[in-house]
Amino acid sequence: MSRLDSFIRRMQAQRDCLNWAAGQVRGMAGPILEIGLGNGRTYDHLRELLPGRDIHVFEREVRAHPDCVPPAHHLFLGDVREQLPRATRMLGRSAVLIHSDLGTGDHAANMEMGTWLGPALDQLLAPGGYVVANQPLDVARWIRLPEPDGVPKDRYFLYRAAP
Amino acid sequence: MSRLDSFIRRMQAQRDCLNWAAGQVRGMAGPILEIGLGNGRTYDHLRELLPGRDIHVFEREVRAHPDCVPPAHHLFLGDVREQLPRATRMLGRSAVLIHSDLGTGDHAANMEMGTWLGPALDQLLAPGGYVVANQPLDVARWIRLPEPDGVPKDRYFLYRAAP
Ligand SMILES: C[S@@+](CC[C@H](N)C(=O)[O-])C[C@H]1O[C@@H](n2cnc3c(N)ncnc32)[C@H](O)[C@@H]1O
Ligand code: NI
Numbered sequence: 001m002s003r004l005d006s007f008i009r010r011m012q013a014q015r016d017c018l019n020w021a022a023g024q025v026r027g028m029a030g031p032i033l034e035i036g037l038g039n040g041r042t043y044d045h046l047r048e049l050l051p052g053r054d055i056h057v058f059e060r061e062v063r064a065h066p067d068c069v070p071p072a073h074h075l076f077l078g079d080v081r082e083q084l085p086r087a088t089r090m091l092g093r094s095a096v097l098i099h100s101d102l103g104t105g106d107h108a109a110n111m112e113m114g115t116w117l118g119p120a121l122d123q124l125l126a127p128g129g130y131v132v133a134n135q136p137l138d139v140a141r142w143i144r145l146p147e148p149d150g151v152p153k154d155r156y157f158l159y160r161a162a163p
Numbered sequence: 164m165s166r167l168d169s170f171i172r173r174m175q176a177q178r179d180c181l182n183w184a185a186g187q188v189r190g191m192a193g194p195i196l197e198i199g200l201g202n203g204r205t206y207d208h209l210r211e212l213l214p215g216r217d218i219h220v221f222e223r224e225v226r227a228h229p230d231c232v233p234p235a236h237h238l239f240l241g242d243v244r245e246q247l248p249r250a251t252r253m254l255g256r257s258a259v260l261i262h263s264d265l266g267t268g269d270h271a272a273n274m275e276m277g278t279w280l281g282p283a284l285d286q287l288l289a290p291g292g293y294v295v296a297n298q299p300l301d302v303a304r305w306i307r308l309p310e311p312d313g314v315p316k317d318r319y320f321l322y323r324a325a326p
């Protein structure tokens with residue numbers, strides 16, 4: 001399979017997982033977290049799926065499309081290693097949906113990140129909250145969920161915190 | 164439609180147009196040109212679609228995935244405004260398929276580029292050759308072709324030079 005085919009499948013998996021998770025949290029009160037803004041495509045998608053909801057965005061350096069830059073008061077600007085603990089102090093365990101897509105192309109770096117990222121996100125996740133991630137995350141109180149219908153296995157990862 | 168949805172549709176249109184055009188030129192002798200390597204996804208796709216064929220790549224600065232960097236003798240490194248005329252001197256009007264994806268997010272810059280890019284590519288295109296482009300290009304001896312089945316209109320552009 002070419003990198004173009006594989007990329008399209010990853011984008012579709014990402015979208016289908018976000019659509020599914022947004023459906024789950026539509027009736028739950030609490031903010032949404034977008035970890036990694038990038039060009040802002042998934043932020044835009046989340047905004048459309050969950051209009052009017054607070055979406056807090058974490059990004060080292062904003063390079064998104066101008067239409068997809070979150071308001072300053074919803075932006076945690078800087079390295080997530082510092083910003084996630086800061087957000088925990090401000091928001092506590094309140095997020096009902098966290099989308100994490102920090103990955104680089106570097107597999108080893110992503111795996112290393114997985115070891116501290118899961119626990120750091122867990123500090124922000126409400127009981128029964130959902131995590132949609134581009135990489136496996138290992139947190140004892142999270143249950144890995146099966147992919148929504150039609151999404152190939154292991155392209156995107158879904159978790160739910162114990163209620 | 165969110166930017167994520169719109170992006171997925173653009174990628175699918177790109178892939179479907181490349182698949183279709185590769186089918187057209189499989190039996191035609193002559194090189195393929197990839198204008199704008201980027202991360203190398205479409206280069207990888209073209210390599211897979213047309214194995215063993217010469218694919219000449221134009222790119223200002225190579226930042227592709229290491230697996231998707233073309234051999235040095237197939238790379239026209241530098242600004243296409245200089246490299247396309249250089250390629251014309253080396254290859255003449257021999258290319259049977261040109262994929263052009265130089266676009267940035269800047270609509271005005273893309274449109275300005277269209278005015279000189281079409282004629283410059285035309286100098287490299289064999290009679291009856293195909294152009295697949297991310298933007299409209301206006302060349303008198305090219306005919307715009309309809310999108311392949313299932314591809315939405317005006318996301319990607321197909322042309323054929325008069326035979
Ligand atoms: C959108 S990317 C190509 C993506 C590629 N088709 C893919 O799908 O992987 C566009 C590329 O064109 C290159 N580019 C843009 N303008 C250029 C110019 N005037 N000369 C040479 N390269 C240029 C950029 O450096 C960038 O890598
Ligand atoms: Ni708010």
Ligand code: NI
Binds near residue numbers: 217237
């Ligand atoms: Ni060669």
